[in-house]
Amino acid sequence: MQDDIPTLRRLLGSCRTIAVVGLSAEWHRPSHFAAKYMQSHGYRIVPVNPRYPEILGETSYARLEDIPFPVDMVDVFRKEDELPAVARSAVAIGARCLWQQLGLRSAEADAIATAAGLDSVWDRCVKIEHARLFGGLNWVGVNTRVISARRPV
DSSP states (O other): OOOOOOOOOOOHHHOOOOEETTOOOSTHHHHHHHHHHHHHHTTTEEEEEOOOEEETTTEOOOOOOOOOEEESSEOOOGGGGGHHHHHHHHHEEEEEEEETTTTTTOOOHHHHHHHTTOHHHOSOHHHHHHHTSSOGGGGGGGOOOOOSSSSOO
C-alpha cells in the first residue's frame, strides 16, 4: 500500500483515465458523487457496472476486460471479498494503479497489484485526496496536513 503525499500526488496527476468498478448511476451514491467530481476536474471516467448501459455520459462496461482502450487507474467501489478478482483484472488490462476506496482494505488485492508492478492505494477516496492535494480544501479551513510554500504542480 502506498499512501504518502508525493505518491498520491503523482498518481492523481498522471492517472487521467479512471475505470470505476461499481459506479452507480444513482446520484446520491458515493461512487457517483466521487466519479462526477473527478470527471468535472478533467479525468476520463470509465464506468464498470453491468446494470447500466451508460453513466455520467460514458458507456458502461460489464467487466474491466471489456474496456477497449487503456486505463490508468482502477478505482473500486465493491465488497472487500471481490477485490482480489478485481486486482487480477486490473493487472490483466495493464492498469497502472489499483485504488481501493475508503473503507476497503484487502491485503490480498494489494499483494496481487504490487507483485505485478501496479501502484496500490487502499482505504482512501480519490475525490477526497484530489480535493485535499489539488482542490483547495485548505481555502475553506480544512486541515489537509499538507504544509508547503510551493503550489502543487
